[in-house]
Each structure stands twice: as structure tokens, then as C-alpha cells.
Amino acid sequence: MIDPHTADSNSGGVFDTPTAGAFTPGALLSIRGVSKHFGGSVALKDVDLDIMPGEIHGLLGANGSGKSTIIKILAGFHEPDAGDFWIHGQQVNTPFGAGGLRHKGVGFVHQDLGQVPNASVLEHMVLDAQTENRGLTRINWRLERDRVQGLLDRYELDISLDAPIDALYPVQRALVAIVRAISSQEEYVQAGNAGATLLILDEPTVFLPKHEVDQLFVMMRRLKDQGSSVLFVSHDIDEVLTITDRVSVLRDGKNAGSRVTNDSTREQIVEMILGGRFEHISRTFTATDESAQLVLSTSGLKGHRAVDVSFDVRKGEVVGLTGLAGSGFEEITDLIYGSRKLEGGSILVYGADVRKPAPDSMMNRGVVLIPADRKGQGGALSLTVLENMALPSLSTQSKGWRIKWRQLRQRMASVCRELRVVPDNVDALFGNLSGGNQQKALMGKWLDQEPQLMLLNEPTQGVDIGARMDIFRLIRSAVDEKGMGVVCATSDYEQLVEIADRVLILSQGRIRGEIVGQEITKDALAAAIYAEEAA
Helix, strand or coil, X not given: CXXXXXXXXXXXXXXXXXXXXXCCCCCXXXXXXXXXXXXXXXXXXXXXXXXXXXXXXXXXXXXXXXXXHHHXXXXXXXXXXXXXXXXXXXXXXXXXXXXXXXXXXXXXXXXXXXXXXXXXXXXXXXXXXXXXXXXXXXXXXXXXXXXXXXXXXXXXXXXXXXXXXXXXXXXXXXXXXXXXXXXXXXXXXXXXXXXXXXEEEECCCCCXXXXXXXXXXXXXXXXXXXXXXXXXXXXXXXXXXXXXXXXXXXXXXEEEEEEEHHHCXXXXXXXXXXXXXXXXXXXXXXXXXXXXXXXXXXEEEECCCCXXXXXXXXXXXXXXXXXXXXXXXXXXXXXHHCCCCCCEEEEEECCEECCCCCHHHHHHCCEEEECCCHHHHHCCCCCEHHHHHHXXXXXXXXXXXXXXXXXXXXXXXXXXXHHCCCCCCCCCEHHHCCHHHHHHHHHHHXXXXXXXXXXXXXXXXXXXXXXXXXXHHHHHHHHHHHCXXXXXXXXXXXXXXXXXXXXXEEECCEEEEEEEHHHCCXXXXXXXXXXXXXX
């Protein structure tokens, strides 16, 4: 048996590989030899994994490493080509069906949360339980209201039962999704089933600002204290080091190893993910050239959250915007680009007044936007990589009604190779690419246009560490070598440390502070942001 809290003294925190073909005694969940192919692509190959009772277990890996595939197998979305599964020491047979392993006390919170936007919190939780666990029966709404309110009270969630899901903050939606999963698990226990339950959280923090992640961690620790287990899937190594007892890593669909979290460093985890040492970008900060031409000048920008935002961006400069959720930094790039209504203020691009910003007019001025929602707004999932990347070039790469697809294919294939987009196939569906590769393709699409100003909104959200560094290099290269200006709005402090020349701190819709050059550190950003909120 593997003790989840004791490491092999000769392994520096690395666990022995689980015994092939046999479950680990005492494990809540044991997975052995799981493989999955999609056409000619290998998604998983002979993957083993153990989750022990009462532990928070991290699952890490680069985009395309197989994390989502293994979660979808457990949830019943995919059927494995091979592999064995044990719950509480009892073998369970595949296929698991549409409900996955829910009937065995395994709950799921997927990255997209699987919520109905216009349903109320109460309807969302009750109807889900009715259809999944009890069939279509008459609902006693008074009893259900008391039951759901009791769940929210137990986890100290001050959320109205009548609030529509789409009116909640992102962290509230995530917490409601977790409570919904917990509710399903409680029904499993109440039905007389023995043994701890397992909650699988697939990238639950990807759309949350850093300070709100702590609320999720409080709930995860409570579940652990109650004897349940959590499988926490994430790209954020710092989060995994903070909250987990153990961490397992997948690389190229295979086991890369497991470690005791307390005995592991960030660098060791990164090496497991990437298969070797990884060097950070080496930067030499220089003061902004005040004589450089102004690319962008904003004055008194006003939107839904923004009240009075004024700043400039010069050629060859990256200006970061950050703050707490709701501080207004999140909407600035959309206000400038015209994808969100500008309610007041002025915008100058190279000195020319943009009276009514709109995406088409801003593109004509050499301004492009990489939105936070790359799937909903950044790319068309049902089109190929080539079709997505070629869209801005269609007007210049066509003859009459005829599009020069041969030239476009060659050019976009070259861009993808340069950016290391995987798979190396521009005919692949954009929706089938991992998040990091989707983002690199979108970055390539716009960088190919050689823009004067790039607006970034959470550009590495849900992107693995290797792809993140590729994206950082792309940005800095275009800035340093071609003089492109950049506005980067993000709650990711590490990202700002890597690419920003200046960072503007927003609070209550206004710029309250500025950090420049080598003074930009994660600690300095956090201190400035929370100091402004406390003021």
C-alpha cells in the first residue's frame, strides 16, 4: 500500500509507480493501464493512478497530455480502449455510461461548469438532482428550498437561491457547481453506500482571479476534513503546491511520475511536466523611451465598471492592467476595441481620434484583440485551424470571388511551425486543439498581420507552462523587434512580471497606482492591489 503522506526517502518525494495490473489496497480509486486513441493519435497510453481516501490529489500536465481525456473517461464521455478501474477495492467495468462513475460516489465539476445560464440557483441544483438521481417526479419545492439552503449555509455561501446563474460572479458559479456535485455525493451516502466520496475538479480556477481561488480552497479543505477526496486538475503549479497532498503528472499521454507536494519544488514539477529543465525568459528592463511615438492615448474611459481611466502606450511598450475582480481592468481592452460599448471618454490611435470604436475600424487602424473567451469570441471551433487563421487575410488573398487557398495554406502552415502549434496540421479542427495551441494559433493569426497595437485579455488563461512561455516570447519578440505596442489586462501576476514594462493598478474603476520595470514582482503587485482595496 502507498501511504499518501510518506515519500520514498531515496526518491526525493517521488512515489513508486503503482503496481501494474493490480489495484492499491486502501485506495479510493485505482486506475491501471488506461489507454485511449483518437484515430491515429494516442491520447493515453498505459496510465496508472491512485487516489487515496482523505487526500487532495493534483493532476498536472501540458495541454494535450491526456488530463481531460482521463477525466472524460471517468465521467462517461469517452470509453477507454484498454484499462482497469477499482472503486473502494471493487472493480468496475467499462463503459460507464452517460453518468460515468457518479453512481459510485464520484462527482464532477467540469471547466465549463455545465450550467444553464437563465436557470436560478435553486432550479439548477434541484432539476439536476431530479433528472440524474430520482427520475422525473413531482418536486416539493418547499422541501427542496430548505435542503439547498442548508447546503449553502453549511459551506457559508451567501448566494440567493433565486439568483439566475448568469447573474453570479464567476467564483459563485464555480462554488454552486461544486455544491451541486457534493449534493449528488450526499445522496450516494444517504442511500446506504459505504466509503469516502471523490470530487473531481477539472480546471475550476481557470476563469477566476487569484484572490477568489482561496474561497475554493477553503471548500476543498472542508471536504478533505470530512474524509472525502478531491482530484484537482490544474495548469497552475503554484495552486497545486498550495492545496494538494500529492501530485501526479501526465506527459504525452503517459505517467511522468507522482510526488508528495510538501517535498517538491516548483522547478521539480516543471521538469516533470516538460521532461527536462526549463529556462525562464531573460529580460533586461530599460526605461520607457518617452520620445517614442504614442500608439494609443486614452482619456476618461467609462464603461460598466470603468469610471475614469486614462493612460498612454508607446511603440515598443507593454502596459499591463490589473486589479481585483470588478475593479474595471477586465473591460478596458474591450472598450478600446469596440467590442464593449464605450460610455464616455476618448481614444486616440497614432494621434487620430477614434470617435466610435468598433472592431472593423480598429482592425483597419492596425489594432487587434485577443479576447479572454477564446472559444466563444476568439475562434470558430467548427472551422479548421487554417480557416480560423486565414480570416483576416481573405480580403487581400483573394481574386474576385476566388480565395488563394494554396498561398494561404503555405503561409499559415509556416506560422504554425514557427509557433510550435500541435498538431502540425492546419486542416485539424480548431476545436480539437488544446487550449494552449488554440491560443498560439490565434496569436499567430494576428501577429501575421503585423499589428501596431495588440490588446490582450487574459492571454494565457488555462494554458500550460510550456505554451505560456512560447506566448510570452511571441509578445516580447513583436514588441522588441517590430515596435508593437501592447495592452495586457490580466489577474495573472506572473504573466505581468514576464512581459510588462509598466503595470497600472485599477481599483473602483480608476487607475490608483503604477509599478515600473524591475519593481514589477508578484509580491509588489499583490501588495499594491490589496492596499488600494483596503484604502
